[in-house]
Amino acid sequence: MRLPASIGRLVLGFLAAIGRVALFGFETVSHLFRPPYYPREVAQALMQIGYFSLPVVGLTTIFTGGALALQIYAGGARFSAEAVVPQIVAIGMVRELGPVLVGLMIAARVTSSIAAEIATMKVTEQIDALVTLSTNPMKYLTLPRVLAATLVMPVLVAVGNVIGIMGGFLVGVNRLGFNAGTYLRNTIDFLEPSDIMTSLAKGAVFGFLAALMGCYFGMRSGRGAQGVGSATKSAVVAASVLILAANFILTEMFFAA
Amino acid sequence: MIELRDVHKSFGAKHVLRGVDLEIARGKSMVIIGGSGTGKSVTLKCVLGLIAADKGLVTVDGQDVTKLRQGSAERDAFLARFGMLFQGGALFDSLTVWQNVAFRLLRGSLKRPKEEAREIAIEKLRRVGLTPDVADLFPAELSGGMQKRVGLARAIAAEPEIIFFDEPTTGLDPIMSGVINELIREIVVEMGATAMTITHDMTSVRAIADNVAMLHGGKIRWTGPVGDMDASGDPYVAQFIFGCAEGPIETVR
Numbered sequence: 001m002r003l004p005a006s007i008g009r010l011v012l013g014f015l016a017a018i019g020r021v022a023l024f025g026f027e028t029v030s031h032l033f034r035p036p037y038y039p040r041e042v043a044q045a046l047m048q049i050g051y052f053s054l055p056v057v058g059l060t061t062i063f064t065g066g067a068l069a070l071q072i073y074a075g076g077a078r079f080s081a082e083a084v085v086p087q088i089v090a091i092g093m094v095r096e097l098g099p100v101l102v103g104l105m106i107a108a109r110v111t112s113s114i115a116a117e118i119a120t121m122k123v124t125e126q127i128d129a130l131v132t133l134s135t136n137p138m139k140y141l142t143l144p145r146v147l148a149a150t151l152v153m154p155v156l157v158a159v160g161n162v163i164g165i166m167g168g169f170l171v172g173v174n175r176l177g178f179n180a181g182t183y184l185r186n187t188i189d190f191l192e193p194s195d196i197m198t199s200l201a202k203g204a205v206f207g208f209l210a211a212l213m214g215c216y217f218g219m220r221s222g223r224g225a226q227g228v229g230s231a232t233k234s235a236v237v238a239a240s241v242l243i244l245a246a247n248f249i250l251t252e253m254f255f256a257a
Numbered sequence: 258m259i260e261l262r263d264v265h266k267s268f269g270a271k272h273v274l275r276g277v278d279l280e281i282a283r284g285k286s287m288v289i290i291g292g293s294g295t296g297k298s299v300t301l302k303c304v305l306g307l308i309a310a311d312k313g314l315v316t317v318d319g320q321d322v323t324k325l326r327q328g329s330a331e332r333d334a335f336l337a338r339f340g341m342l343f344q345g346g347a348l349f350d351s352l353t354v355w356q357n358v359a360f361r362l363l364r365g366s367l368k369r370p371k372e373e374a375r376e377i378a379i380e381k382l383r384r385v386g387l388t389p390d391v392a393d394l395f396p397a398e399l400s401g402g403m404q405k406r407v408g409l410a411r412a413i414a415a416e417p418e419i420i421f422f423d424e425p426t427t428g429l430d431p432i433m434s435g436v437i438n439e440l441i442r443e444i445v446v447e448m449g450a451t452a453m454t455i456t457h458d459m460t461s462v463r464a465i466a467d468n469v470a471m472l473h474g475g476k477i478r479w480t481g482p483v484g485d486m487d488a489s490g491d492p493y494v495a496q497f498i499f500g501c502a503e504g505p506i507e508t509v510r
Contacts, residue, residue, distance in 0.1 A: 036365060121349075128307050129347035133361050133411075134336045136327075 024216050031136075031143045038140055045148035049110050049211070053156055056109055060101050061093070061160040065167025068092055073176050085176065086186035089168035094191060094199045098161040100247050103206030106153065107239035111214040114145055115235035118218025119228040127219070142215040146208060153207025154200040161199060198254040205250060206243045213239035258283050259304060259419070259451065264313035266299055273299050275475030276313070281468075286445050286452040288462050288483075290497060291472035292506065297455035298344075300472065301421055304453070305339065306332070317419070333366065340417035340450075344424045346408040348396035354407050355392035358382060361415045381410040385440055402433040409437070413444055420445065422454040426461050438464035459498055462486075471497060473506065 068089050076082045118141055121127050130137045165187060172178040217235035221227045259281040266274040273296040281287040289297050302308040304315055306322050315322040317335070325332040348357050358378035361367050379389045385406040396404055405425065412420055425441060426434035438461050445452045445465075454465055462469060463483065470480035471494050479491045486498060496504030 038364070124345050125343045125347040126349055128302070129341070129343055129349070131307060132305060132336060132339060132341045134333045134365050135360075 021212075021216060024219075025212055027138060028142050028146050028212065028215070031139050032147070034139075036139065038144055041140060041144035042148055045144045046152055048113075049106070049145070049149050049207075050152035050156060053106060053109055054159065056105050057102050057156050057160045058163050060105050061098060061164035062167040064097055064101055065089060065093055065164035065169075066171040067167075068097070068164075069168035069171040069176065073172075082176075085168070085172050085178065086183045087190040089172070090165055090187045090191050091195060093164040093168070094161045094195050096247075096251070098164055099157050099199055099202035099206060100243070101164075102153070102157050102160040102203065103210065103243040103247070104240055106149070106156070106207065106210045107213075107236055107243060110149065111210045111235050111239040112232050114211060114214030115218040115221075115232045116228055118215060119221030119231040122219060122221045123223060123227055137219070142212075142219070145215055146211040149207035149211035150204050151207075153203040153210075155203075156207075157199055157203030158196075161196075194254075198250070201254075202247065202250050205246055209242045209246060210239045213242065258318060259453065260314070260316045261300070261304070262314040262316075264300070264303055264315060265311045266296070266303060266308065267311055272475055274303070274310070277472070277475070277477055279470055279477055279480065281451060281453055283451050284449055286442075286454070286465055286467045287470060288454045288456060288466035288468070289470050289472055290455075290457060290459075290462060292457065292497070295472050296475055297472055298423060301423060301453065301455055305336070305341070305421070337361075337366065337415065338418045339421065340412035340415065340419070341421040342405070342408045342412045342423060342425055344427055346396070346404040348404060348407055348411070350396050352395075353392065354382070354387075354394050354396065354399070355379065357396065357407060358410045358414050360411060367415055377414065378410070381414050382407070384413070384444070385410045386436070402429055402437070405429065405433075405437055406440075409440065409444070413448065416448065417450060419451045419453070420448075422452065422456075422465075424456055424458075425454065426456065426458045431460075434458065434460065435464075441465050459500075462498075473497075 069085050072085050072088045072092075073082050076084055076088075118127075121141075127137050130140060169180070169183055169187075172183050173180045213235045217231045217238065221231035259279075261277050261279040264274050264277040265272070277296075277300055279287075279300075289300065291297050299308055303310045304317070304322060306325060310323060317338075320335065322335070325335055349360070352360070355375055355378040356363065358381055359374040362369055362374040362377060363371070375392070379392055382389065382392060387403065387406055387410070391399065391403065391407075396407065399407065409425075422441060425437050429437060441452070441454070442465055444450075452465070454461070456462060466483040468480065469483050469486050471478045471491075473493050479489055479494045481489065486494065489495065492505050495501075496506050
């Protein structure tokens with residue numbers, strides 16, 4: 001009897017967690033329609049999440065774009081299809097790797113810092129202090145971060161896509177002997193508007209998930225340094241897994257597009 | 258007037274409050290004493306609605322605190338009457354000292370121009386014995402005693418009617434404790450505010466209190482004017498205030 005009981009407990013716990021996260025998400029979004037708003041907090045979050053993430057986004061995507069070009073060239077050579085490097089790099093970067101890699105880097109960089117910051121605020125009673133100062137922590141802390149991440153992630157993904165394609169271009173032209181003009185023309189002609197739209201839409205969803213997980217686990221942090229550490233870890237793990245799961249679901253939805 | 262009637266609160270299997278009855282008259286300074294983990298902080302947070310009581314009634318001037326919905330205008334108005342000094346200060350470390358003090362004045366219903374808010378903040382900092390040059394520092398750059406003072410300035414910034422002090426002297430040296438106690442007493446008297454303090458520092462109790470209540474076993478064990486405390490005749494109170502190892506209170510907790 002023990003095994004079924006513990007499986008049952010696990011499943012119930014998992015379902016309860018999904019429910020809590022969903023409620024937290026709904027509550028966050030609902031504050032979008034209920035003043036007061038804190039535009040300064042949103043602006044600060046945009047800087048933190050957007051602008052300061054540019055270096056890591058650039059570095060991640062440029063190396064990936066370069067490696068992708070090499071792999072496709074090597075793989076393509078097996079059936080004399082080396083020439084498709086520009087097209088495959090473009091579609092691989094834009095439709096899949098750009099959003100996913102930027103999403104995961106944001107989970108590492110932004111989710112962790114949001115979770116640690118909010119968890120520390122919780123542990124040092126700063127969240128309680130906010131409430132006693134008539135300020136709703138969901139409006140003051142959660143919404144600005146989630147909103148900023150949702151808005152700025154498509155921009156980061158767009159930048160990542162361009163830099164990733166540039167990585168492929170640099171390797172293609174300098175190492176694999178492609179003509180620069182041809183490479184660019186092939187890339188541009190091949191990409192369709194729908195590729196770019198789905199890429200940016202994925203970015204927005206991943207940004208929402210990354211910031212939401214940081215806030216959710218931060219707000220639920222346990223006591224002390226251990227509480228903060230565990231909240232941060234859970235937030236990053238949950239954000240990464242959710243981003244990859246959402247990526248599959250969205251790809252399936254956009255499959256025909 | 259703040260009134261608690263038969264307030265119960267459990268965390269899991271742990272019954273922290275088992276029927277707290279307490280009255281705090283308007284303009285009086287009530288100090289709640291009791292050992293660590295007896296639920297002093299929980300009592301205070303129940304009044305503020307930071308923690309919801311499982312059972313019982315908490316009213317402030319006849320208004321039922323438990324009925325106020327999170328984020329409603331009534332609850333905002335209710336909280337606007339309060340100031341609170343947190344145990345660790347709970348200063349926002351991403352904001353400068355003056356922005357912390359003026360937090361309530363920079364946003365929400367009490368919002369006013371930045372210059373004016375800053376002036377009020379500096380005035381309040383002066384009231385707690387800090388010079389204007391700390392205004393632009395960040396909380397992390399201050400000593401523990403200064404952080405307490407800033408927390409105090411923030412608590413009184415919007416001229417609250419009711420002020421809560423959560424262990425105001427914990428972690429301070431005896432001299433600084435004396436200074437903070439004196440400040441609290443002065444401020445409460447000059448503002449005519451109702452004060453509720455929780456502490457286990459007996460020096461604090463004698464300096465701050467009009468009335469004292471002792472919390473033990475999740476209930477108010479004894480309450481009365483501070484002058485009657487030494488002759489309360491209650492063995493629990495006697496053991497606590499004189500710090501005896503021998504007595505009815507278990508020393509292994």
